[in-house]
Amino acid sequence: MKTIRLAYGKKDIELKVPDKNFAGFYEPKKTVQKKSPKEMIEAAMKKPVGPKLETICKDKRVCCLIEDGTRLEPHELIIEAFAKRLKKAKHVLFMITTGTHTADTPGNRKIISYIKASCKKHKIPYDFHIHDCRVDSFDYMGKTRFGTEVHVNSRADQIDLFLVGSDAKNHYFSGYSNPIKNFLPGISAFKTVEHNHSLALHQKSVFGRHPLHPDKNRRKAPVAEDQYEAMKLILKGRKVYVLGLVTSKDKILYAKAGWLEKVTPMLFKSIDQITSYMVKPQRYVVVSPGHYPNDGSLYVSQRALELTKNAMKKGGEILFFSECKEGITYDEHTMKEFYLPMKRQIDSVLRIIKKKYVLYSHKAYRFAELIRDMKAIYIYSDLEKKWFTDVHLSTTKNPQEIIDNWIKKDKNAKILFFNEANKLAVYSS
Secondary structure (H helix, E strand, O other): OEEEEEEEOOEEEEEEEOHHHEEEEEOOOOOOOOOOHHHHHHHHHHOOEOOOHHHHOOOOEEEEEEEOOOOOOOHHHHHHHHHOOOOOOOEEEEEEEOOOOOOOOHHHHHHHHHHHHHHHHHOOOEEEEEOOOOOOOEEEEEEOOOOOEEEEEHHHOOOOEEEEEEEOEEEOOOEEEOHHHHOOOOOEOHHHHHHHHHHHHOOOOOOOOOOOOOOHHHOOOHHHHHHHHHHHHHHOOOEEEEEEEEEEOOEEEEEEEEEHHHHHHHHHHHHHHHHEEEEOOEEEEEEOOOOOOOOOOHHHHHHHHHHHHHHEEEEEEEEEEOOOOOOOOOOHHHHHHHHHHHHOOHHHHHHHHHHOOOOOHHHHHHHHHHHHHOOEEEEEOOOOOHHHHOOOOEEOOOHHHHHHHHHHHOOOOOEEEEOOHHHOEEEEO
16 A cells, blocks of 8 residues: 655645655656755855856846745745845846736735845845736837737836846646746736737647747747747847746755846756656646645646646546635636636637637636546635536545545556646646
């Protein structure tokens, strides 16, 4: 008998499965890492790919792009590593790159407290801003070949050098979460993000592909290509310096600093090595997105299903862990375009969204495809049952019972387990 531990909220849940029914357990690979997160960041900043940050910021107006509070990353350490090296800058603007996420949240306010503390400590002339895609002022920078009209936060105008802190990982339709996404969607207007994300319905808008990928055969990726082109329009020749991380739980597995075009492909290579798996598909699959905030809402946790669905046989069954401490989603806009459409018949969901895309509806589209292809998806959550049954999902208050029932009806059942699946990339073998 095997005991499997899966993340749920801020704790772990244990499941038991007989050896003969166990098909595999997958999570980000462990790396031998003796350095603390702070030591990893400092080592990267001291030995960058190219010049050191402190040598290129003198007398420059610097914009530090910091990922928002929905990201489980060491914000405080990233901000401190930047601030201590920006003493010679003319002025520093810290901008929290929310994309289309809610601007005023406890998580973002906490990040602001880190910014204030570090800048006061190092006596840096600074300002800060939490990007709001709906109410901020924007400048038009041009149109991409994909037809995206690029409107960027006006605060990015009077900047000489951009600095990005990025926790890179797999992304189910942008290829990877990476430094470029801090521009689009990070500091772009709603309508810019909406058009870019409409490309998510394209068959090549999947994880593991990006125009900066080291493998030239994995560079066709419409959403990511559009984001890269948009960033170049925003920059107008200005440079971007990056501190890129690959993390797992509270550990930093890889860290590299330097110019964006040099560091980003190195991040992709590391992510592929740490989080990619070739897996034989099975009828029974158990998925945990990872600890909070990875399962804070169904809107966020759903990407774990996208990143692992290549291991799921059509007509199979899924047991999915999602505590949903923050509910189904985080605001009325995502509720309207992600959750409510899924109350319709599945074929109608797919037909309507394909005919007219609205921002956030790509998630409903992908979820509807999965629901259509599976016999059942069981959700283990703290939310009331009705939230899930209204959108064609089943629920359970006893996840072990689901495992036991699978084996009861199929004594030869093979069951796959995925933990921290929001960071995995699963390919069918």
